Amino acid sequence: MPHFTPSRIAVVVLTFSLLTFLWTFGLPNPGISPALPKDQHDTSSQNPAKGKDGHKDNLKVPTSPPTPTPTPASTPSSTPSPSAKPDEMEKVKDVGELKNGQTTAPGESLKEQKETASGTAAKVQPTSIPASSAASVVESSLEPTPSPSATGGPEFCKHVHRAPDVMIVIKTSKAEIKEKIPSHLKTLLSCVPNFAIFSDHAGEIDGIPIYDVLESVSESAKQQHGEFKDYERIKTEDNVKAGSVNKDLDKWKILPMVYTAYQMRPEARFYMFIEADTSLSWANLLQWIDRLDYRIAYYSGAPNTLGKIRFAQRGSGILLSQGALRLYAKGYDELYKSKWEGRVGNECCGDAILATAMQDSRVEFYSSFPLIQGESPWTLDWTNRHWCAPMLTWHHVNKQDLETIWEQHHSWTAKNGWDKPYLFRDAFTELIEPHLTDLKHDWDNISADSKIEKNINAEKDPNSEWSKHSEELKKSIESPENCKKICEISEDCVQWKHSTNGNGECYVGKVIRYGRKAESKEGDAKWTSGWMIERIKAQKTKWECKEPKWKFGQ
Structure with missing residues (x-):
């Protein structure tokens, strides 16, 4: 019996025609949708976001x-x-x-x-x-x-x-x-x-x-x-x-x-x-x-x-x-x-x-x-x-x-x-760094990592925190110069501030902050601040910026 008979050829032709019809008209069209973005925003490219939905933007x-x-105002019907x-x-x-x-x-x-x-x-x-x-x-x-x-x-x-x-x-x-x-x-x-x-x-x-x-x-x-x-x-x-x-x-x-x-x-x-x-x-x-x-x-x-x-x-x-x-x-x-x-x-x-x-x-x-x-x-x-x-x-x-x-x-x-x-980094270099000094009077630089103060009854209580301090720490509340010395002997200290409030207060900080002027009237506590300039410069060199960090959504 021959492989190609008229009936077999007819079946093949009809099958091909049916498949062609279904391919053209019968299969569902998934439509156009924008490409899903990455779930992070950290890329080295400075190019704009790209989609693959094929839209042409004619916005005016x-x-x-x-x-x-x-x-x-535009009319409410004015849509993109x-x-x-x-x-x-x-x-x-x-x-x-x-x-x-x-x-x-x-x-x-x-x-x-x-x-x-x-x-x-x-x-x-x-x-x-x-x-x-x-x-x-x-x-x-x-x-x-x-x-x-x-x-x-x-x-x-x-x-x-x-x-x-x-x-x-x-x-x-x-x-x-x-x-x-x-x-x-x-x-x-x-x-x-x-x-x-x-x-x-x-x-x-x-x-x-x-x-x-x-x-x-x-x-x-x-x-x-x-x-x-x-x-x-x-x-x-x-x-x-x-x-x-x-x-x-x-x-x-x-x-x-x-x-x-x-x-x-x-x-x-x-x-x-x-x-x-x-x-x-x-x-x-x-x-x-x-x-x-x-x-x-x-x-x-x-x-x-x-x-x-x-x-x-x-x-x-x-x-x-x-x-x-x-x-x-x-x-x-x-x-x-x-x-x-x-x-x-x-x-x-x-x-x-x-x-x-x-x-x-x-x-x-x-x-x-x-x-x-x-x-x-x-x-x-x-x-x-x-x-x-x-x-x-x-x-x-x-x-x-x-x-x-x-x-x-x-x-x-x-x-x-x-x-x-x-x-x-650029904002710090231009706005902050030029104003950092060893000593700045009438200034509060928001140093707050450690506070040294003497309470009224500190000496009467042998178990108080004050009694455990070294002589250097106790002297730090007496003057800005003594407070600065505490920062100098603390390796991770980058700034300090001293206040005449009460018996005196000394604050040291591990983080760089600039703060604001602390004007005081007669009888008010006076504030003096200072920064460890060389330590700050050394810290900056460790924070190298190879590229801008645009990443967000954290």
Whole structure:
């Protein structure tokens, strides 16, 4: 019998046709989804995060005005185009950078881009939170530009790679706005194309609108909580003294502020929320977000804990991605009036309240310590843990601090360009080390590892701690010179301080801190501090920085 009969040939043809049909129309299409990132953020590459979902990013951004201009409102229907699908956003739960070798992430081309400077943002009058009918922003397509390191000039800082992708949001109050916000306008905000200032009142400062973020709080909540009496009072006062407003009023700002910032500029990729006493490195922030995928739900900052809630400290700065705010905005629309607003009145702190709202929105918190910092340069413990990390923020800084730190950043970018990170090591070298001396009067350098003091009844009790001290330790409380000697004979001591409080006190420290001036009136205790300069220099040589440590989420 022949191998190929007409019937066998017909069966083969039909089978092949059926398989072809099923292959073309019948098999399920898994769809497009972004590549999962690494669960760590530590890579030597300075390249932006890369995805393999094949999306082309046609986002448009407002052109930079010649002067710093706040971000006006967009209509609520103004959404980024294209955007990651909701099901894609839920697939991406881990945090980190995408693997090397993948295709370019949405919005990334192999050439660097920047916004054109031909347009001007629409004029926004001082007002309360913008409504959907507010003026929209003039937009322009992105165009190729030279490398961001080509210049460090002050005008160029508004056009640096990734600058249009970020919205900076400052939370303030009527009691502090005149004192603290002008310094931000002269420094950070002079470089930021898109920003907004939210407060407990509507107004204007130096031509910049201030948005009343408490206006959206329900009338029932305002009637139930006594702090809103101050909210109504300050509307009629031109000069509000610091400390005269109920502190509980501040916690009501954060939830509507975050929501409104997203509504004002939904096409932004990242949102950085800071306060009036926060210092932010613009160059380091842009380099940081260039390593991240904006579609991933990032809620990150300096960690703090309240009960079982782990949250980002508001004053240190809070980074939120577009991916996180899409989820948050959905949760806000569904839960703010029914659940979240009632919770605010019962909680202590706005940043902890935001964390619970993020949990309800299925957005996890990731620590960005030490990049985002809860200390100031003067109170930080300068250790190897910080040394090679890029410095993004400082907290608890005053007007003079803001301007001093900004000048250092400006000098850094002018010399090194915008693609070399400014490390904690560099901040120490420029801000701290030049001021360390063997002896500094009227100064508290926060030495606190060991304290030597003599209690009133110490000599009467033969079993007291004082009686066990050597003669050198006992003499250390008598003078700054004697206190310094204790530090000298302790191999791991790098600084000391002496106080005339009581019978005298001597403190020694194993960690480098700078501290602040300790002015005293007549009759008050006097403070004297000093550092072991050679030991500090030797310690620095051990903290070699082979590459910047961008890793976070620890």
